[in-house]
Structures are given as structure tokens and as C-alpha cells.
Amino acid sequence: xxxxxxxxxxxxxxxxKTATLTCNYTNYSPAYLQWYRQDPGRGPVFLLLIRxxxxxxxxxxxxxxxxxxLKQSLFHITASQPAxxxxxxxxxxxxxxxxxxxxxxxxxxxKS
Amino acid sequence: xxxxxxxxxxxxxxxxxxxxxxxxxxxxxxxLFWYRQTMxxxxxxxxxxxxxxxxxxxGMPEDRFSAKMPNASFSTLKIQPSEPRDSAVYFCASSSTGxxxxxxxxxxxxxxxxxx
Numbered sequence: 001x002x003x004x005x006x007x008x009x010x011x012x013x014x015x016x017k018t019a020t021l022t023c024n025y026t027n028y029s030p031a032y033l034q035w036y037r038q039d040p041g042r043g044p045v046f047l048l049l050i051r052x053x054x055x056x057x058x059x060x061x062x063x064x065x066x067x068x069x070l071k072q073s074l075f076h077i078t079a080s081q082p083a084x085x086x087x088x089x090x091x092x093x094x095x096x097x098x099x100x101x102x103x104x105x106x107x108x109x110x111k112s
Numbered sequence: 113x114x115x116x117x118x119x120x121x122x123x124x125x126x127x128x129x130x131x132x133x134x135x136x137x138x139x140x141x142x143x144l145f146w147y148r149q150t151m152x153x154x155x156x157x158x159x160x161x162x163x164x165x166x167x168x169x170x171g172m173p174e175d176r177f178s179a180k181m182p183n184a185s186f187s188t189l190k191i192q193p194s195e196p197r198d199s200a201v202y203f204c205a206s207s208s209t210g211x212x213x214x215x216x217x218x219x220x221x222x223x224x225x226x227x228x
Contacts, residue, residue, distance in 0.1 A: 034216070042221060043116075043205070043222050044155070046218070089155065099157065100217065102156075104154040105155075
């Protein structure tokens with residue numbers, strides 16, 4: 001069966017450290033993968049997109065990797081700040097271009 | 113741009129009542145998505161429109177759910193009759209479909225539905 005799995009437990013880290021979140025998928029062959037941030041009471045907000053032919057993508061303190069052999073994406077936040085505390089969702093395209101399937105999300109808590 | 117607008121933001125209703133959720137996508141976007149989010153099932157796609165035409169409604173739970181998009185700037189999701197298990201946050205999202213399919217989706221603030 002098709003699955004997208006993210007760390008089910010919350011990730012607690014100290015301010016200034018690098019946070020690494022994992023997204024694993026099974027029985028999908030996505031052409032690209034996206035990461036979204038969701039704050040309590042709000043809708044998800046797009047952060048980064050990485051295509052299957054890209055190994056790594058960066059945006060400011062954010063970095064995403066995409067390993068189609070391992071069927072895994074890693075999402076890194078360097079020099080983390082308390083304001084980075086949120087739920088982070090990975091999403092991949094399923095079947096055709098517009099339909100995204102979301103993982104359950106990982107809660108990140110950055111403590112000062 | 114005001115972003116995706118949803119109304120109402122909160123809805124409390126009794127089992128058996130009809131519920132209508134509304135969405136105004138970002139101007140110029142040609143794809144619209146309705147999602148439902150619960151703790152148990154996460155964010156699930158219910159239905160998606162492209163150029164006002166329903167493309168995929170395989171996520172619609174059952175016949176009690178229906179969605180329409182009469183024009184490019186408005187969509188509704190209706191539940192009739194509502195049941196307690198429909199309680200969730202319902203999100204509308206829109207995107208501008210280009211070639212290659214790598215479309216960023218812009219989400220509205222959601223409607224929190226509680227069915228008593």
C-alpha cells in the first residue's frame with residue numbers, strides 16, 4: 001500500500017541547533033516533493049519544493065534533500081529559533097501533477 | 113492579494129443539519145482543492161477542480177458530501193445531512209497550474225466544523 005511517514009513524535013531541540021525532519025514514502029514515484037509549515041489554527045504554508053532530479057535545495061536557513069533510491073526526504077533548519085516551532089508537513093505529487101498527498105506532519109519545538 | 117478566503121471560520125451545528133462551507137480562491141488561480149484535517153487521519157484531499165471542472169472527487173467520503181465551483185472565484189462544500197464524525201477542520205487551497213505540475217498550493221485559514 002502507499003504510505004507517507006513522518007516522525008510521529010515531536011522533535012524537541014535547543015535554540016541554535018539544527019533540526020532534521022524525515023519524510024519516508026512507500027509505493028510512490030513522485031516527480032517532486034514539497035514541504036509545508038503549519039501553525040496552530042492556520043492553514044499550511046509552502047516552504048520548499050524539490051524535484052526528483054535534484055539532490056538538494058536551499059532557502060535561507062532551510063535545506064531539503066531528496067533521495068529517490070532511499071525514498072526519503074530530509075528537511076533541515078539550521079540555527080533554529082523558537083519562532084521555527086510549528087508542525088512541518090511533507091507532501092508529494094501522486095499520480096498526476098496537481099494532486100498532493102500529505103504526510104501526518106512532525107511537530108517541532110525549539111526551546112530557548 | 114487577500115489570499116484564499118474561507119467562511120465561516122467556525123461552524124457548530126447539530127447532527128442532521130445541512131452545512132455549507134465557502135471558499136474564494138486567489139484571483140488568477142485555476143485549480144482549487146478542498147481538504148479535511150483531523151488528528152486521526154491528517155490532511156486528506158476531498159476534491160479538486162481545474163478550471164471550475166471537478167477533476168478528482170475520489171476523496172469525498174460519501175454521498176452526503178458535494179462540492180461545486182460555479183465560477184473561477186467561488187466554491188462551496190456542502191454536507192447534508194451532517195454527522196458528528198464530520199467534525200474536522202476543512203481547508204480550501206488554490207494554485208496556478210502551469211506545465212510540469214509542480215504547483216504550490218496556497219491554503220485558506222480553514223473552517224472548524226463541529227457537529228453535535
